[in-house]
Amino acid sequence: MDNHWKRFINGESVESEVTPSIYRSWQRSLEYRVDHTLISNQDILSLPRLSERREAKEALIRAGETVLPYIFDLLGSTNYTILLGDNDGYIIEAIGDAPFMTKAQRVNLSPGASWSEEIRGTNAIGTALRDNAPTSVSGWEHFVRDNHFLACWAAPIQNAQGKPIGVLDISGEANHDQEKILNIAMMGASMIKKNLQVFELENQLKFYQEGAKLASSLLHQGFLAIDNNGIITNINSFGAALLGRRQTDIIGRPAADIFSSPKGWMLSGHSLDLHLKDRTGKEISSHLKRVVNDAGEPLGAVGTLQSNHRAPANTLWVGRSRASQRILEQASRVAATHSSVLIHGESGTGKEIIAKSIHQLSPRREGPFVALNCASLSPTLIESELFGYVEGAFTGARRGGKPGKFELADKGTIFLDEIGDMPLNVQVALLRVLQEKEVSRIGDIKAKKINVRVITATHKNLNALVEKELFRLDLYYRLKVVTLELPPLRERSEDIRELVPHFIRKACESFNGQPLGIDEDVYSYLLAHSWPGNVRELENCIESMVALADSSILTVENLPDELIQKDSKSECTTETLLYQQTKQTILYALTQTRGKIAPAAKILGIGRNTLYRKIKELDIQV
Numbered sequence: 241m242d243n244h245w246k247r248f249i250n251g252e253s254v255e256s257e258v259t260p261s262i263y264r265s266w267q268r269s270l271e272y273r274v275d276h277t278l279i280s281n282q283d284i285l286s287l288p289r290l291s292e293r294r295e296a297k298e299a300l301i302r303a304g305e306t307v308l309p310y311i312f313d314l315l316g317s318t319n320y321t322i323l324l325g326d327n328d329g330y331i332i333e334a335i336g337d338a339p340f341m342t343k344a345q346r347v348n349l350s351p352g353a354s355w356s357e358e359i360r361g362t363n364a365i366g367t368a369l370r371d372n373a374p375t376s377v378s379g380w381e382h383f384v385r386d387n388h389f390l391a392c393w394a395a396p397i398q399n400a401q402g403k404p405i406g407v408l409d410i411s412g413e414a415n416h417d418q419e420k421i422l423n424i425a426m427m428g429a430s431m432i433k434k435n436l437q438v439f440e441l442e443n444q445l446k447f448y449q450e451g452a453k454l455a456s457s458l459l460h461q462g463f464l465a466i467d468n469n470g471i472i473t474n475i476n477s478f479g480a481a482l483l484g485r486r487q488t489d490i491i492g493r494p495a496a497d498i499f500s501s502p503k504g505w506m507l508s509g510h511s512l513d514l515h516l517k518d519r520t521g522k523e524i525s526s527h528l529k530r531v532v533n534d535a536g537e538p539l540g541a542v543g544t545l546q547s548n549h550r551a552p553a554n555t556l557w558v559g560r561s562r563a564s565q566r567i568l569e570q571a572s573r574v575a576a577t578h579s580s581v582l583i584h585g586e587s588g589t590g591k592e593i594i595a596k597s598i599h600q601l602s603p604r605r606e607g608p609f610v611a612l613n614c615a616s617l618s619p620t621l622i623e624s625e626l627f628g629y630v631e632g633a634f635t636g637a638r639r640g641g642k643p644g645k646f647e648l649a650d651k652g653t654i655f656l657d658e659i660g661d662m663p664l665n666v667q668v669a670l671l672r673v674l675q676e677k678e679v680s681r682i683g684d685i686k687a688k689k690i691n692v693r694v695i696t697a698t699h700k701n702l703n704a705l706v707e708k709e710l711f712r713l714d715l716y717y718r719l720k721v722v723t724l725e726l727p728p729l730r731e732r733s734e735d736i737r738e739l740v741p742h743f744i745r746k747a748c749e750s751f752n753g754q755p756l757g758i759d760e761d762v763y764s765y766l767l768a769h770s771w772p773g774n775v776r777e778l779e780n781c782i783e784s785m786v787a788l789a790d791s792s793i794l795t796v797e798n799l800p801d802e803l804i805q806k807d808s809k810s811e812c813t814t815e816t817l818l819y820q821q822t823k824q825t826i827l828y829a830l831t832q833t834r835g836k837i838a839p840a841a842k843i844l845g846i847g848r849n850t851l852y853r854k855i856k857e858l859d860i861q862v
């Protein structure tokens with residue numbers, strides 16, 4: 241039969257006696273001036289170039305990883321080699337047994353060699369790629385004489401648009417029973433194509449997941465996704481905070497574990513408005529929309545979550561920890577009265593915010609809120625700032641005089657911060673104003689009636705100051721009609737999950753920047769820190785992270801060094817990481833059970849007495 245080949249090489253016409261695709265390829269081989277007597281050593285990649293090419297075709301190789309051995313096993317004979325070629329015809333992967341592979345190597349049928357028609361004339365790899373069709377080339381059909389011992393079957397691997405991006409080839413010796421091998425090559429190519437499609441879908445999924453993660457972290461409401469098996473597949477940090485849990489504790493859990501909801505609620509309707517309850521009985525309303533595939537089969541549901549809990553209306557205070565709720569309730573109760581309020585708490589705990597909140601919630605809300613920090617002024621200045629002065633009252637007094645803060649706060653609220661720093665002589669004058677409800681400017685004999693609510697604040701122990709006679713007892717009693725104690729942030733660390741997104745938004749707005757998200761991992765550092773500077777320190781930390789952020793998500797890399805180096809974190813020796821975490825865990829359990837000891841001990845898996853002891857040891861307010 242190789243007569244046909246010989247006659248073609250001698251220039252005779254054999255067109256009607258040879259398969260048309262082979263004949264066309266022979267003609268092209270002539271045009272390419274392929275030497276039919278020589279095994280070409282052209283276009284064989286060096287090892288580094290082959291590695292580069294394999295790297296560039298990594299997806300194709302990965303897609304063939306399971307397919308090549310599968311085909312080899314299927315053929316059930318060691319007289320074959322299975323080859324993977326790229327779109328240029330370079331062999332980038334080969335498997336087979338040594339005896340035949342050694343023979344194949346002699347004609348460069350091995351990784352690194354190009355088997356394009358231009359180099360090697362008619363052959364299964366090159367011709368299948370050229371025709372973009374499954375091709376078998378057996379014995380004398382090969383254009384180069386030394387390849388006549390081969391029988392090869394190749395099928396192109398096509399992309400979604402049908403273009404060849406690679407080729408799967410099975411090669412053996414030309415004397416075998418070789419029926420149906422082309423079908424096996426076609427099946428292998430189609431398996432590789434499917435694998436590539438799966439990779440593409442995985443990449444798209446990853447892309448959408450990342451997009452969804454960023455988008456949901458930017459939402460200012462809860463976002464929830466539940467799959468068709470009722471498993472929560474996504475919840476944003478806002479939603480997790482509404483439920484008083486960590487995102488990582490919710491994702492992957494059955495929705496029924498988190499919500500006590502009606503049975504079968506996932507099974508009916510297209511969009512569902514549900515009033516769910518979390519495990520503590522807190523009402524959460526959700527609006528969920530069912531998602532279906534093209535065939536109308538349900539995939540799950542996505543939607544929003546909102547809290548139905550009616551905390552006292554307060555637009556300034558962020559945080560819904562149990563401690564925060566207690567403060568807000570006290571603030572709203574005291575707002576309805578006219579009593580003086582003394583706010584005590586460490587620096588940066590939000591004393592001014594609570595003072596403003598009381599004012600806003602009070603019937604005086606339409607009147608002025610006037611604040612003065614007693615520690616920032618000299619004794620003489622405090623007096624003139626508080627009570628004002630008339631023209632000529634002292635050297636340097638302004639023409640026409642100046643009203644004091646009390647006059648300015650008439651019908652409203654005056655907030656005196658750092659009251660513990662008020663000089664004794666001013667304390668006397670202040671006491672008089674409070675008793676007589678009138679104020680006279682310095683240098684004036686006339687008094688003016690005023691209607692002012694006084695709120696004071698301090699981080700100092702006023703009792704101790706009274707004992708040392710640095711603070712007047714009578715004034716102390718007048719000021720502390722109602723006392724509010726603001727706990728430090730380390731004792732209400734659940735608030736951190738709400739404060740952080742709030743401060744990110746605030747900082748982004750002040751920098752006129754795009755909204756930023758935050759990586760869940762950052763929270764483990766923020767929650768472990770003891771925040772000696774309280775909310776102010778947290779706000780500054782977030783502000784600096786936002787200012788230095790170089791992507792749309794704040795990550796652990798953006799954290800200030802002192803938060804990463806936990807060892808050197810706190811001046812307070814008791815505030816070790818373990819101490820903090822134990823305290824947070826207990827606080828969390830108590831929040832879940834609304835302060836009830838027995839169920840909290842059950843959640844924690846410890847006895848009631850142990851819990852009582854821990855609460856005492858860790859100085860937890862129940």
Ligand SMILES: Nc1ncnc2c1ncn2[C@@H]1O[C@H](COP(=O)(O)OP(=O)(O)OP(=O)(O)O)[C@@H](O)[C@H]1O
Pocket residue numbers: 556557558559585586587588589590591592593594657699775776779
């Ligand atoms: N619960 C909160 N929600 C939102 N922002 C808060 C909260 N608590 C504190 N902040 C912010 O933290 C910063 C410090 O708060 P604030 O000035 O009220 O604290 P403070 O206790 O009065 O501090 P100092 O004792 O130093 O005067 C402010 O920027 C305030 O807006």
